[in-house]
Amino acid sequence: MKIEHLGIAVTKLDTSIPLYEALLNTTCYKTETVESEGVNTAFFKTGDSKIELLESVKEDSAIAKFIAKKGEGIHHIAFEVDDIEAEMKRLSNLGYVLLNDKPKKGADNKLICFLHPKSTNGVLIELCMELKYTN
Numbered sequence: 174m175k176i177e178h179l180g181i182a183v184t185k186l187d188t189s190i191p192l193y194e195a196l197l198n199t200t201c202y203k204t205e206t207v208e209s210e211g212v213n214t215a216f217f218k219t220g221d222s223k224i225e226l227l228e229s230v231k232e233d234s235a236i237a238k239f240i241a242k243k244g245e246g247i248h249h250i251a252f253e254v255d256d257i258e259a260e261m262k263r264l265s266n267l268g269y270v271l272l273n274d275k276p277k278k279g280a281d282n283k284l285i286c287f288l289h290p291k292s293t294n295g296v297l298i299e300l301c302m303e304l305k306y307t308n
Contacts, residue, residue: 178223251299
């Protein structure tokens with residue numbers, strides 16, 4: 174549907190949040206810990222899209238490994254989808270390699286799934302779908 178956000182790996186949110194607030198001329202609207210991924214996140218709105226800063230809270234998290242190997246920088250591009258399970262099936266059928274078999278809970282009230290960079294020209298792609306709550 175659209176680029177939902179760009180994920181940027183950072184060493185410290187404490188120093189990166191003010192840097193991006195000044196750069197984007199907006200405030201961080203949300204911080205959140207995602208235990209399953211071993212990260213703290215910070216979000217900024219820019220137009221219809223967002224920037225997500227990711228700080229590792231575990232030495233063996235994907236973000237810690239990314240920073241150790243490549244340094245701080247763009248980690249992934251996230252695309253918003255209407256039906257994450259249907260999109261996962263469609264992309265898998267086309268030969269894309271999914272990093273998880275089922276969607277999982279991510280930050281910012283989303284269900285997420287990652288595509289392996291080896292099947293997407295070296296770019297880590299995240300699919301995300303807004304969680305809908307019913308009473």
